[in-house]
Amino acid sequence: MMVLDGEELDQLYVDPSWQSRGIGNRLVDLAKTQSPTGLALWTFQVNAPAQRFYERHGFVAVEHTDGSRNEEREPDIRYEWRRGPVRP
Template identity: 40%
Template sequence: MRVAVSEMTEADLPRVMRLRARAWAAAYAGLVPAAYLDAVDPDTDARDRAAWFRASRGRVTDLLACDAEGELLGWASYGLPRPGEGPAGELFTLYAAPERVGTGVGRRLVDEVHDRLAGPVALWVLEGNHRARRFYERSGYRAEGTRRPDDYRAWGGSVLNELRYVRD
């Protein structure tokens, strides 16, 4: 399968948020409360994210992976690390369409991020997300020992731990 990577535009937000909702439902089932996942509204998320998307240009780059017909297969975002977090860059987001997991979409996006950052890269991953952790470890990342609580919108009342991974 040929995968083309391009930079995301604001007009892509609705389809990217739909992909994110499906990816979350698949990847976070059993980790994040089902009621929270069921309540995700991609249309609202796209509207809410538009201002942030515009404001983050120059610090964050969003990449889309699409097939030859333009079907969205995956999404990654990367940029400068958050204050006090060190390495030259950070991988903020990596999602593949659930039916495309294991087909090379995530690998293609991660390789593109690595090529663009050309230096140390950090990321945060939910502690219980073993599949993602294995993927990152195969991509050259290692857990460096830092753990933090992630209360993203309070995950429906739950606080989950994230682990910091680094790739030199």
Template identity: 40%
Template structure:
């Protein structure tokens, strides 16, 4: 079976991007699926696009398998979420390789401290822990990571 193709998201896909984001987030066990969460993510996708997100999707023959949001001027990997049925198949690594093509020298990111599966994966992928801080908008403790190209 061919791998999903990573490409820029289209504006008519933003609601589906939010659905993939919610399903992946819910798969962490940190929050339950709800109409209010989906509405919040739909609004956030549009707001972040206006603020400069470069939004990509992994397209599996017309089905969205993942979403990736980068803020290129800041070397920031903002969101990387893989739909539950595509997790553990290497798609996350494919998205990270894509990110390193666009941000070849340095990438920083943050993830929720309770999402141990995510931050351990980033550590295995060469990201170094830098600090923890409380995110004032949601009260969650965030772990900050940075990857730098080896000299």
């Protein structure tokens, strides 16, 4: 499941029994085609697998928080992806 709100990748979830089959990769690629200039998202600091996944897809951590602004009160990380210059 993916929820995309403009450039905000609000939710990305693949059921654990379906993980490691390329579904998450395809969803991120789809999000990039829908928002070709850039994407941003939040993930929890304790979710190291998600951090590795997003970093593999070119996302860069731009902010770390103490979690005081999210529902769960869990420290989180803001990631952004921006399309680089197109090469001929």
